[in-house]
Amino acid sequence: MSATPPAVRIVIADDHDVVRSGFASLLDTQPEFTVIGTASDGIEAVRVSRELQPDVVLMDIRMPRIDGIEATRQLTSQGTNRPRILVLTTFDLDEYVYDALRAGASGFLLKDVTAEQLFEAVRVIAAGDALLAPGITRRLIAEFAQRPTAAPQPTPALQELTPRETQVLQHVAEGLSNSEIADRLVVTEETVKTHVSRILNKLGLRDRTQAVVTAYETGLVTPGSRPPQGERTS
Helix, strand or coil, X not given: CCCCCCCEEEEEECCCHXXXXXXXXXXXXXXXXXXXXXXXXHHHHHHHHHHHCXXXXXXXXXXXXXXXXXXXXXXXXXXXXCCEEEEEECCCCHHHHHHHHHHCCCEEEECCCCHHHHHHHHHHHHCCCCEXXXXXXXXXXXXXHHCCCCCCCCCHHHHHCCHHHHHHHHHHXXXXXXXXXXXXXXXXXXXHHXXXXXXXXXXXXXXXXXXXXXXXXXXXXXXXXXXXXXCCCC
């Protein structure tokens, strides 16, 4: 019999007591999760997370002292045991999506999600994947299009990508899922997953949300551009 995997350790940061207790109660109904701490503001969120080293932090954006975006930036920019951040907010606004993901968040979720959606989001984030729905990706892309044009910041690491990996990265930045990329390039979904994994490793990125930001900020992709279609191979 295989050993039971350890529970996902979670910290909840929100300045409303009802929200903290509500999410904690929901998550504690699942044997695979354990809420190990809570925080009522951004500074406390950083302190508690560094002390307890959770796997996942549910991070509100609007909090006293420092907001959730700055707290996310501090938690994801230092150390080796960096938690994965799932941003929770009532504000479905482009600027928050962009800033939260750029700060290092791995997912973005509205507070009106169902219990099952919350559970699945934590599972996805804890497993090392990114939670970025196509609609969120489209808003992120739109945000790049609306911002003042800045000089691209190319990175030498992009040159290490193969032509196919570059093509896959362009499609990721377009907001396509792995299955959609597979259809576009006429390859298997497993092949796409392998390419995405190699892209993240070569560029030193945590997940595909960072890949989207990197693709635009380096100038690999520009708003309105469309990567070439794949060709059928044997």
